[in-house]
Amino acid sequence: MCRIFNATFLPHKWYYYKTxxxxxxxxxxxxxxxxxxxxxxTVYKLALSRTxxxxxxxxxxxxxxxxxxxxxxxxxxDEHGKAWMIRVTINCSNNFLGSLWRKKTVPLGEVTGEQPPxxxxxxxxxxxxxxxRYRTVICLFYYEGLRVSEIAAVxxxxxxxxxxxxxxxxxxxxxxxxxxxx
Numbered sequence: 001m002c003r004i005f006n007a008t009f010l011p012h013k014w015y016y017y018k019t020x021x022x023x024x025x026x027x028x029x030x031x032x033x034x035x036x037x038x039x040x041x042t043v044y045k046l047a048l049s050r051t052x053x054x055x056x057x058x059x060x061x062x063x064x065x066x067x068x069x070x071x072x073x074x075x076x077x078d079e080h081g082k083a084w085m086i087r088v089t090i091n092c093s094n095n096f097l098g099s100l101w102r103k104k105t106v107p108l109g110e111v112t113g114e115q116p117p118x119x120x121x122x123x124x125x126x127x128x129x130x131x132x133r134y135r136t137v138i139c140l141f142y143y144e145g146l147r148v149s150e151i152a153a154v155x156x157x158x159x160x161x162x163x164x165x166x167x168x169x170x171x172x173x174x175x176x177x178x179x180x181x182x
Contacts, residue, residue, distance in 0.1 A: 036065060038078070039085045042144055048084060049139040050093040052128050063092045072095035086144075086154045090136065097132075126176045137162055 040061075047060035052059070067088050075081040127138055136155065140146045152159040 032069070035068070035081065039082060042082065043085055043089045046089045046136070046139055046141055047093055049128070049135045049143075050132055051164060056096060059109075060089060060092045060096055063096075064089045067092070068180070083150065083154050086146075087156075090155060101110065126173055129176070130169055130172060134165055134172065137174075138169050139177045141166060167182070 043062050043064050044057060047064070048054060048057035051057050051060060064085060068085065073084060075084065127135060129136065137151055140151045140154070141148070146154070148159050148162050151157075151162045155162070
């Protein structure tokens with residue numbers, strides 16, 4: 001993957017990149033900066049929900065915005081831009097999850113026998129344990145506020161499929177969250 005951000009960049013800290021690196025990488029107009037600021041949280045949250053790994057989510061985040069800067073598409077509306085970024089993020093996460101490099105790696109915990117510290121708690125923990133297809137629709141529906149028809153258009157699936165994925169995910173979450181106090 002090509003990197004447009006430096007190693008210390010955190011996806012939720014876009015302003016760091018904008019102020020320290022700025023125009024050196026060709027990000028020289030305010031509309032690009034505004035576009036990234038508007039969609040950075042959505043892209044990172046979706047990447048994190050699909051990969052379950054903050055460093056992998058950062059890689060997907062970088063690749064998604066690299067594709068934006070490389071292609072420089074013209075959008076009809078902000079909704080069109082958001083849908084395009086969601087689709088690109090899904091594609092980038094699929095590419096990442098299906099890469100041979102990732103398939104041939106072993107988590108450090110399996111080698112050392114130790115478990116890494118868990119970063120999630122409660123509801124988010126249970127959402128992250130859902131299968132990827134259910135995590136994606138839950139994230140887009142509840143965290144991003146997209147309608148079923150919008151999720152279907154972005155993911156390239158039928159509305160009935162999105163509805164059934166949402167229904168199944170809710171059932172799974174309900175079963176898993178029986179003992180939790182909210």
